[in-house]
Amino acid sequence: MKSGLLAAAAAAVVITASAAAGAATLDTVKQRGFVQCGVNAGLPGFGNPDSAGNWTGLDVDYCRAVAVAIFNDPNKVKFTPLSAQQRFPAIQSGEVDLLSRNTTATLTRDTSVGLNFAPVTYYDGQGFMVPKKLGVKSAKELNGATVCVQSGTTTELNLADYFRANNMTYNPVVIESNDEVNAAYFAGRCDVLTTDVSGLAGTRAGVAPVPEDHVILPEVISKEPLAPAVRHGDDQWFDIVKWTVFATIQAEEFGINSKNIDEFANSKNPDIQRFLGTSPGMGKALGLDEKWAYNTVKKVGNYGEIFDRNVGPGTPLKLERGLNALWTKGGLMYAQPFR
Amino acid sequence: MATETRTTQGAPPPGGVSISLSDPTFRAIVYQILVVGAVVLVGWFLISNTLDNLARRSIATGYDFLGREAAFGIGESMIDYSPKDSYGRAFLVGVLNTLKVSVIGILLATIIGTVIGVARLSSNWLIAKLASTYVEIIRNIPPLLQLFFWYALVSDGLPAVRQALNPIPGVFLSQRGLRVPVLEPHPVWANMGIALLVGIVAAWGVSRWARARQARTGQPFPAGWAGLGLIIGLPILTWIAGGAPMALDMPKLAGFNFSGGASISPEFFAILTGLTLYTAAFIAEVVRSGIKAVNWGQTEAARALGLPSGPTLRLVVLPQALRVIVPPLTSQYLNLMKNSSLALAIGYPDLVSIANTTLNQTGQAIEGVTMIMGTYLVISLSISIFMNWYNKRIALVER
Numbered sequence: 200m201k202s203g204l205l206a207a208a209a210a211a212v213v214i215t216a217s218a219a220a221g222a223a224t225l226d227t228v229k230q231r232g233f234v235q236c237g238v239n240a241g242l243p244g245f246g247n248p249d250s251a252g253n254w255t256g257l258d259v260d261y262c263r264a265v266a267v268a269i270f271n272d273p274n275k276v277k278f279t280p281l282s283a284q285q286r287f288p289a290i291q292s293g294e295v296d297l298l299s300r301n302t303t304a305t306l307t308r309d310t311s312v313g314l315n316f317a318p319v320t321y322y323d324g325q326g327f328m329v330p331k332k333l334g335v336k337s338a339k340e341l342n343g344a345t346v347c348v349q350s351g352t353t354t355e356l357n358l359a360d361y362f363r364a365n366n367m368t369y370n371p372v373v374i375e376s377n378d379e380v381n382a383a384y385f386a387g388r389c390d391v392l393t394t395d396v397s398g399l400a401g402t403r404a405g406v407a408p409v410p411e412d413h414v415i416l417p418e419v420i421s422k423e424p425l426a427p428a429v430r431h432g433d434d435q436w437f438d439i440v441k442w443t444v445f446a447t448i449q450a451e452e453f454g455i456n457s458k459n460i461d462e463f464a465n466s467k468n469p470d471i472q473r474f475l476g477t478s479p480g481m482g483k484a485l486g487l488d489e490k491w492a493y494n495t496v497k498k499v500g501n502y503g504e505i506f507d508r509n510v511g512p513g514t515p516l517k518l519e520r521g522l523n524a525l526w527t528k529g530g531l532m533y534a535q536p537f538r
Numbered sequence: 539m540a541t542e543t544r545t546t547q548g549a550p551p552p553g554g555v556s557i558s559l560s561d562p563t564f565r566a567i568v569y570q571i572l573v574v575g576a577v578v579l580v581g582w583f584l585i586s587n588t589l590d591n592l593a594r595r596s597i598a599t600g601y602d603f604l605g606r607e608a609a610f611g612i613g614e615s616m617i618d619y620s621p622k623d624s625y626g627r628a629f630l631v632g633v634l635n636t637l638k639v640s641v642i643g644i645l646l647a648t649i650i651g652t653v654i655g656v657a658r659l660s661s662n663w664l665i666a667k668l669a670s671t672y673v674e675i676i677r678n679i680p681p682l683l684q685l686f687f688w689y690a691l692v693s694d695g696l697p698a699v700r701q702a703l704n705p706i707p708g709v710f711l712s713q714r715g716l717r718v719p720v721l722e723p724h725p726v727w728a729n730m731g732i733a734l735l736v737g738i739v740a741a742w743g744v745s746r747w748a749r750a751r752q753a754r755t756g757q758p759f760p761a762g763w764a765g766l767g768l769i770i771g772l773p774i775l776t777w778i779a780g781g782a783p784m785a786l787d788m789p790k791l792a793g794f795n796f797s798g799g800a801s802i803s804p805e806f807f808a809i810l811t812g813l814t815l816y817t818a819a820f821i822a823e824v825v826r827s828g829i830k831a832v833n834w835g836q837t838e839a840a841r842a843l844g845l846p847s848g849p850t851l852r853l854v855v856l857p858q859a860l861r862v863i864v865p866p867l868t869s870q871y872l873n874l875m876k877n878s879s880l881a882l883a884i885g886y887p888d889l890v891s892i893a894n895t896t897l898n899q900t901g902q903a904i905e906g907v908t909m910i911m912g913t914y915l916v917i918s919l920s921i922s923i924f925m926n927w928y929n930k931r932i933a934l935v936e937r
Contacts, residue, residue, distance in 0.1 A: 283898070284894055284895075284898050287898060287901055287903070288903045291595065291597060291901070291903065307899070307900070307901065308901065310596070310598070311597065311598030311900065311901050311902070312597065312598075312900075312901030313592075313595040313596055313597035313901065333794075341794075342793065343792070343793040343794045343795055343797070344793075344794040344795075345714065345794060345795060350891065350894065350895045350898070351894065351895055351898030351899065355610045355611075355895065355899075356609050356610055356899065358611065359609055359610050359611045359621035360609065360621075362611075363620075363621060363622070369611065370613060370795065371610075371611040371612065371613050372613055372805070372885050373610075373611075373612075373613060373885055373887065373891065373895070374883075374884070374885040375882055375883065375891075375894070376883070379883065379884070379885075383693060383885065386690075386693040386694050386713070387693065387698050387699075387713045388693040388713055388714075388804065390794045390795075430595055431594075431595040431596050431597070432594055432595050432596075
């Protein structure tokens, strides 16, 4: 349980001792033969090992997408489960190449924490979950409540801001590990559990003894754009992660998915030709194979497929697309042009 | 042997140091300069390399963040704190919480440890076996597991807040911890504190006077009872003189939780109980070994001189046992204080927990870790200095 501190100390050591001249991340990754990816240790739908020990989830799929873009193999990834507190030291120190761990992009993290955020893979917001038997209908009724929250998150700060803004008091129970936070809430130590709404849905579906006994309150108190992140100082690596995310979104916009992608091989549309690498240039610009986008969509799927497979209506989380629909369908998912 | 011969041959001429590596004095100086130089060089390399790396990744450095608004809440605090306060104040809250659990833990562990240690030496078979079972079980289970056990005992074992146990009117026991009534604020409490201090000073004076008189005349004086009377009696007299206020601030169930009264949170209970019982097992062994180290002949000699068993323990056995007990006891105190960082796992806001949140929100891991290390070092050294001073005081004075 002191692992958070351990990671921080390790990061301090690594940052202290790592040689001044850093090699390009892409070269290091290619030489190593796999992408080292930091993920959530246990958040159903985003980063969670299944019963066979395989990692699943939306964040996990983006690790795999980057691995496919580089190696054309979704299994050339090693996953490092990280707590909220461990994640920044891990990416700062180079312990992981990519942080894909339901991390909210914020100004401080983009600047003084030293991260670069790829495009948002899930637009989320913070909410509250309470036991149904409390009879609470709105977050405005939570004055004086005891709230379980994971430490080292934007959630912890939004919580304080929300109660301050509404002139209410609360009593925080702040625990490092996600599992222990959930355990404390379900044991009844707290009246309220707070985290991103998607996380609440995942916890209710996957952890609650009786999911129907808990309700998620209607208020969404913050903007939580969750995005993969890389560390400062390697623009090429940042570009690769960024455009891999865009590729999954662009594919959905083209109507290309993992099943029908080969039907587009002879497409006359120059946009699609550039995207699939039939007319070359995009891959070279990124330092990747020309078929990188083709491979990514073929092996991991487009954004819609990734969403539906992990968190969509057909999964225990039962989340609607909402803000995460394509811009053409009233959502915010919008890829920059592939040219 | 060859080396030795050469050393002797190369000894400096009387009255000077020769500038030659065969001169042991000169050689020693050279080696020391080399070692110090190497340490400084490595240190300089680490620091400059760190700053360089941080700058290249444009990660913020420095301790300016301590003045910025913390904006996160803390569950329990000994001083006023709100999310509006600075990171610096939040850290202070953490330090005080660590000190609170350490000081109370050290006191309780010492008392429990001493009792168990003496019990292990008891001639009563059952008591001795119970004590040794306690020691063997507790000190062989990792403290983290014990903390989880105590925490689960409260959060899973006790009823929900609305069904709180109410053993005595005003006292509520639930998953939210223990709520007890406290006395309403009144000026007499401050006066009673002063009376208590006066009582302690007076008791000390009486015992000095009694010892001097006994040395002079041989007449014993019950200084212990007189002192106790002064320490307890003076505050009580002050309380009666102040009108004997009895108003209680009773806890009431309001909304989600109890309000009013004082509370002990489940997190504090778990960390305090876990650390106290764990350390007490070690202290028991320290105490037992200390008492065993005093030769039985000492007790027999004291008895032969006609000393009753109380003064025998107090005047003959304990002063000698303490010399054996105090140095390892210091280590146990240090262990307890450092183990308090396990609080992170169960959500007690100690200094590590708060520094961790801070370093996470600011991204300044190196600064956070140095602050944690520095604070523990200061607390540890303070405990060491105090215990070393005490150890010197009770050490055998050789004539």
